[in-house]
Amino acid sequence: MAPVKPKDSIPSYEAAFERLEQIADLLERGDLALEASMDAFEEGMKLVDICMKQIEAADLRLNRLIKDSEGRFQTDSIE
Numbered sequence: 204m205a206p207v208k209p210k211d212s213i214p215s216y217e218a219a220f221e222r223l224e225q226i227a228d229l230l231e232r233g234d235l236a237l238e239a240s241m242d243a244f245e246e247g248m249k250l251v252d253i254c255m256k257q258i259e260a261a262d263l264r265l266n267r268l269i270k271d272s273e274g275r276f277q278t279d280s281i282e
Contacts, residue, residue, distance in 0.1 A: 214250075216257040223250040 214222070226247040229235060235243060268276050 213253060216254055219250045219253045219257075223247055223254065226250070 226243050229243055230240060230247075
């Protein structure tokens with residue numbers, strides 16, 4: 204089972220979600236030992252947090268869309 208990458212190397216949403224699906228499959232099969240199940244669950248919860256933060260960032264960016272004087276949509280710079 205591959206651990207979550209260190210904080211300085213946050214996986215993309217897609218990579219985190221794919222790993223989360225793998226963990227869910229492992230847990231649903233029910234053939235892991237208790238300790239391995241707990242480790243997988245902990246990793247999964249960290250991945251859920253990573254995914255949620257990335258979704259929130261994307262939502263913030265979308266909510267910052269504005270119309271210019273000609274009615275075209277542009278994004279405000281978040282930085």
